[in-house]
Amino acid sequence: MSSFKEVSATEINEVMERSLIAFQEYKRISSDDKALFLETIATEIEALGDALIEQASSETNLPAARLVGERGRTTGQLRMFANMLREGSWVEASIDTAIPDKNPPKPDIRKLLIALGPVVVFGASNFPFAYSTAGGDTASALAAGCSVVVKAHPAHAATSQMVYEAIQKAIAKTKMPPYIFQHVHGSSFESGKALVQHEATAAVGFTGSFTGGKALYDYAAARKNPIPVFSEMGSINPVLLLPDSLEKNAVSLAKQYAASITLGMGQFCTNPGLLIAVESEGLNAFIEALSNEIEKTIPANMLHAGIHAAYNKKMQDALTEKGVALIKQSSNKTENLQALPTIAKVSGEIFLQNSVLHEEVFGPYSLLVVCKSMDELIEVWRSARGQLTTSLMGTDKDFADHPALLQTAESIAGRIVFNNVPTGVEVCPSMVHGGPFPASTDSRFTAVGIHAVKRWVRPVCYQNCPQQLLPVELQNDNPKKIWRLLNNEWTRDIIK
Amino acid sequence: MSSFKEVSATEINEVMERSLIAFQEYKRISSDDKALFLETIATEIEALGDALIEQASSETNLPAARLVGERGRTTGQLRMFANMLREGSWVEASIDTAIPDKNPPKPDIRKLLIALGPVVVFGASNFPFAYSTAGGDTASALAAGCSVVVKAHPAHAATSQMVYEAIQKAIAKTKMPPYIFQHVHGSSFESGKALVQHEATAAVGFTGSFTGGKALYDYAAARKNPIPVFSEMGSINPVLLLPDSLEKNAVSLAKQYAASITLGMGQFCTNPGLLIAVESEGLNAFIEALSNEIEKTIPANMLHAGIHAAYNKKMQDALTEKGVALIKQSSNKTENLQALPTIAKVSGEIFLQNSVLHEEVFGPYSLLVVCKSMDELIEVWRSARGQLTTSLMGTDKDFADHPALLQTAESIAGRIVFNNVPTGVEVCPSMVHGGPFPASTDSRFTAVGIHAVKRWVRPVCYQNCPQQLLPVELQNDNPKKIWRLLNNEWTRDIIK
Numbered sequence: 001m002s003s004f005k006e007v008s009a010t011e012i013n014e015v016m017e018r019s020l021i022a023f024q025e026y027k028r029i030s031s032d033d034k035a036l037f038l039e040t041i042a043t044e045i046e047a048l049g050d051a052l053i054e055q056a057s058s059e060t061n062l063p064a065a066r067l068v069g070e071r072g073r074t075t076g077q078l079r080m081f082a083n084m085l086r087e088g089s090w091v092e093a094s095i096d097t098a099i100p101d102k103n104p105p106k107p108d109i110r111k112l113l114i115a116l117g118p119v120v121v122f123g124a125s126n127f128p129f130a131y132s133t134a135g136g137d138t139a140s141a142l143a144a145g146c147s148v149v150v151k152a153h154p155a156h157a158a159t160s161q162m163v164y165e166a167i168q169k170a171i172a173k174t175k176m177p178p179y180i181f182q183h184v185h186g187s188s189f190e191s192g193k194a195l196v197q198h199e200a201t202a203a204v205g206f207t208g209s210f211t212g213g214k215a216l217y218d219y220a221a222a223r224k225n226p227i228p229v230f231s232e233m234g235s236i237n238p239v240l241l242l243p244d245s246l247e248k249n250a251v252s253l254a255k256q257y258a259a260s261i262t263l264g265m266g267q268f269c270t271n272p273g274l275l276i277a278v279e280s281e282g283l284n285a286f287i288e289a290l291s292n293e294i295e296k297t298i299p300a301n302m303l304h305a306g307i308h309a310a311y312n313k314k315m316q317d318a319l320t321e322k323g324v325a326l327i328k329q330s331s332n333k334t335e336n337l338q339a340l341p342t343i344a345k346v347s348g349e350i351f352l353q354n355s356v357l358h359e360e361v362f363g364p365y366s367l368l369v370v371c372k373s374m375d376e377l378i379e380v381w382r383s384a385r386g387q388l389t390t391s392l393m394g395t396d397k398d399f400a401d402h403p404a405l406l407q408t409a410e411s412i413a414g415r416i417v418f419n420n421v422p423t424g425v426e427v428c429p430s431m432v433h434g435g436p437f438p439a440s441t442d443s444r445f446t447a448v449g450i451h452a453v454k455r456w457v458r459p460v461c462y463q464n465c466p467q468q469l470l471p472v473e474l475q476n477d478n479p480k481k482i483w484r485l486l487n488n489e490w491t492r493d494i495i496k
Numbered sequence: 497m498s499s500f501k502e503v504s505a506t507e508i509n510e511v512m513e514r515s516l517i518a519f520q521e522y523k524r525i526s527s528d529d530k531a532l533f534l535e536t537i538a539t540e541i542e543a544l545g546d547a548l549i550e551q552a553s554s555e556t557n558l559p560a561a562r563l564v565g566e567r568g569r570t571t572g573q574l575r576m577f578a579n580m581l582r583e584g585s586w587v588e589a590s591i592d593t594a595i596p597d598k599n600p601p602k603p604d605i606r607k608l609l610i611a612l613g614p615v616v617v618f619g620a621s622n623f624p625f626a627y628s629t630a631g632g633d634t635a636s637a638l639a640a641g642c643s644v645v646v647k648a649h650p651a652h653a654a655t656s657q658m659v660y661e662a663i664q665k666a667i668a669k670t671k672m673p674p675y676i677f678q679h680v681h682g683s684s685f686e687s688g689k690a691l692v693q694h695e696a697t698a699a700v701g702f703t704g705s706f707t708g709g710k711a712l713y714d715y716a717a718a719r720k721n722p723i724p725v726f727s728e729m730g731s732i733n734p735v736l737l738l739p740d741s742l743e744k745n746a747v748s749l750a751k752q753y754a755a756s757i758t759l760g761m762g763q764f765c766t767n768p769g770l771l772i773a774v775e776s777e778g779l780n781a782f783i784e785a786l787s788n789e790i791e792k793t794i795p796a797n798m799l800h801a802g803i804h805a806a807y808n809k810k811m812q813d814a815l816t817e818k819g820v821a822l823i824k825q826s827s828n829k830t831e832n833l834q835a836l837p838t839i840a841k842v843s844g845e846i847f848l849q850n851s852v853l854h855e856e857v858f859g860p861y862s863l864l865v866v867c868k869s870m871d872e873l874i875e876v877w878r879s880a881r882g883q884l885t886t887s888l889m890g891t892d893k894d895f896a897d898h899p900a901l902l903q904t905a906e907s908i909a910g911r912i913v914f915n916n917v918p919t920g921v922e923v924c925p926s927m928v929h930g931g932p933f934p935a936s937t938d939s940r941f942t943a944v945g946i947h948a949v950k951r952w953v954r955p956v957c958y959q960n961c962p963q964q965l966l967p968v969e970l971q972n973d974n975p976k977k978i979w980r981l982l983n984n985e986w987t988r989d990i991i992k
Binding site for chain 1: 937940
């Protein structure tokens with residue numbers, strides 16, 4: 001899809017070697033200077049103005065308003081990490097002072113988080129800004145102190161190139177190591193493999209399909225020295241429609257979910273692809289209202305021809321699976337790369353027997369699983385393990401009647417949504433965007449929010465280190481006044 | 497070596513299924529009750545009295561005094577994690593309150609760490625208590641809220657069985673789920689593979705050889721759903737003997753390191769197996785003093801026949817490598833399973849050419865690499881990547897003359913020791929026991945100290961969750977008065 005030349009093996013080697021050298025130089029740059037660098041990237045992206053929005057819209061078919069919002073999210077993330085660096089407590093400094101008269105003497109031990117090394121980032125097709133070139137993975141890795149190499153997504157390679165050039169300006173303006181951020185083009189698995197398996201590569205971030213994310217994980221695990229891979233992959237985001245809520249709120253639930261299912265033509269990893277409910281009058285009312293909403297939806301173009309073709313194939317295949325019945329599609333005609341919003345249903349019994357129905361259909365498609373009982377609903381829900389989110393639409397009565405729901409939700413997903421839709425990932429410290437495999441390859445981390453930085457760091461400790469050699473965050477006088485765990489108590493105090 | 501029957505595939509399946517059920521029950525038990533459980537394990541281990549020490553000594557050849565110390569470390573760790581649970585802040589609670597009038601409205605989002613699920617622990621032969629049945633992996637996993645299955649080390653299976661029975665008593669006394677801790681015997685790779693690859697297994701802890709730890713990592717990565725493995729493996733713990741320090745402190749350095757090299761017959765993963773220095777008069781004095789010390793050492797029995805045979809073979813093989821010269825061995829005769837403390841030397845040039853010399857010789861062996869220059873010393877040091885520790889023996893002048901040493905040290909090891917020996921791992925929050933591969937399979941975590949708990953947890957967030965359903969740590973009134981990140985500020989306040 002891209003007019004850019006595929007990166008060669010020789011170039012990858014050069015890029016990664018330069019990245020390692022830049023990483024070592026970047027280590028000597030202060031947190032405040034790194035913060036300024038991140039802010040300058042944000043400013044330079046903004047300085048691209050409408051040209052960037054137009055380029056992205058022409059490559060992704062996403063409307064300008066959506067892209068303006070996503071650009072704001074992207075620059076907001078960069079500034080959020082800049083603030084995190086200026087404040088400084090993110091390094092999780094911990095100090096245990098010496099006890100010389102203990103037997104044996106207890107040494108002075110001090111710990112903090114340091115950067116892993118060069119990080120390779122593979123961006124997402126559905127977020128050309130926020131999960132791509134200068135997106136969350138890049139921003140968090142640069143904040144952590146890592147150098148970054150982005151493989152431009154071939155579906156929006158020219159957009160990626162523009163953002164890369166903005167970052168280059170920021171590098172020059174803030175006097176950062178020239179190769180602290182590099183950018184390569186390519187669409188082959190071989191390029192991905194070579195980037196992941198290069199000796200200098202220390203960690204990998206990926207957002208996209210299960211096939212791509214799992215392949216990178218496998219390449220990394222097969223290295224002589226395995227490295228961490230955080231792949232954020234597909235998810236069907238099961239939604240429980242609980243009985244009392246269906247009885248009381250059928251129409252409003254239907255409106256809320258019709259909007260979520262079709263938002264951005266369903267091209268979100270948090271799209272609600274699976275609705276689960278027990279048969280009831282309330283459910284019938286919900287189905288009727290949801291049908292009315294879906295019927296009225298206006299199809300829009302999908303991101304690119306590959307995603308459009310995959311949606312049509314997977315959606316149509318799903319509808320031909322035994323026991324699956326179409327509920328409703330948009331009554332509007334489609335043309336070009338437009339997707340047809342579609343809802344279907346199946347019984348709980350058949351869903352449990354057919355694992356094909358558990359797979360993501362990336363696009364505005366959702367499958368309603370109609371269960372005979374709450375027990376079957378729980379069984380259906382539990383069978384869909386490894387999700388970014390799961391949502392519980394219920395009244396106080398529903399939650400009182402079924403007190404064990406939360407424990408199951410925790411075992412399934414990284415984020416549990418109550419009486420809300422899973423689409424819309426708030427960028428804040430408490431956000432978890434990740435989850436048990438296959439939602440991600442490492443459920444111990446989040447891809448969104450300041451704690452996304454933790455994917456790219458490791459702790460190191462200093463035993464009996466002279467004051468003048470210690471990182472500034474661990475020095476007695478705590479010049480940045482950061483929070484530190486001092487002899488197992490949190491404090492911002494200095495050490496006398 | 498063990499008289500216990502190898503666990504069968506059927507038994508492994510039963511054990512893991514019971515472990516999953518116990519994990520789910522354990523989730524509903526309060527932190528305070530879990531704390532009492534850990535303390536009761538400590539009490540029950542102490543109640544085994546001398547019988548436990550005698551059994552362990554007969555299986556491991558370790559002297560009683562050492563085992564009494566290690567038992568204290570083990571019960572101390574259990575109580576440390578109990579205290580952590582009672583205090584409560586370890587869950588890293590984070591709360592972002594709602595902003596309803598934002599566009600779009602910002603939901604209420606709250607996050608904390610929850611347990612991964614059943615953890616399989618493979619203990620170490622060289623620490624029959626502290627890194628075995630009720631050791632750091634088990635204590636941290638139980639504290640995290642995980643169920644635990646230990647595969648007893650075949651070299652001290654009867655000791656392991658005794659500790660298991662003590663834990664069973666603690667389970668009964670504190671009314672824990674009966675299968676929250678289980679214990680199997682076995683020595684085959686097949687048993688290890690079946691445990692790691694069982695569907696119910698959520699994570700793995702291992703302490704031991706590279707071969708064993710890497711095999712478990714590979715089994716886990718090959719699962720349909722990969723799981724985290726924390727293997728703490730071998731390390732040669734490079735020590736820099738810097739010029740000015742050698743000139744001023746040759747004899748005291750030699751005494752300090754002779755003791756560290758031979759401590760516990762070198763059977764520690766933090767044993768200093770590699771000394772690196774630039775040729776000088778000071779180094780000659782160091783060599784002479786170290787020789788005198790090593791010559792006087794009294795050989796003692798190693799842990800078991802396998803380790804003894806491996807030591808003799810690897811040590812003798814190392815001495816026959818081209819360019820390696822024996823400096824000194826203990827002048828005492830050895831018998832039974834006694835090891836002969838040995839030091840050898842090689843030039844920097846030859847060390848850099850022969851990767852065999854970079855391998856761990858588990859036992860009281862250390863190789864001195866004699867370099868032509870500081871540049872060569874740095875090159876030799878950097879070639880030994882992926883270490884638990886690295887030590888810098890230097891004066892203020894040394895550190896002023898060579899300001900870039902710390903950055904290199906950080907890239908090599910999890911713990912950087914200044915003017916001290918690497919043996920002796922202090923159990924405290926600031927300790928890092930881990931490091932870049934192959935020191936461990938995941939450098940982002942430590943195996944020692946309270947933060948070892950982070951290996952077994954993942955974050956989960958709750959969006960717009962009703963107060964009464966939230967985990968106690970996330971409720972507005974903060975009943976445990978824990979530290980929480982509230983709208984990105986650390987506080988122990990309640991939310992009004």
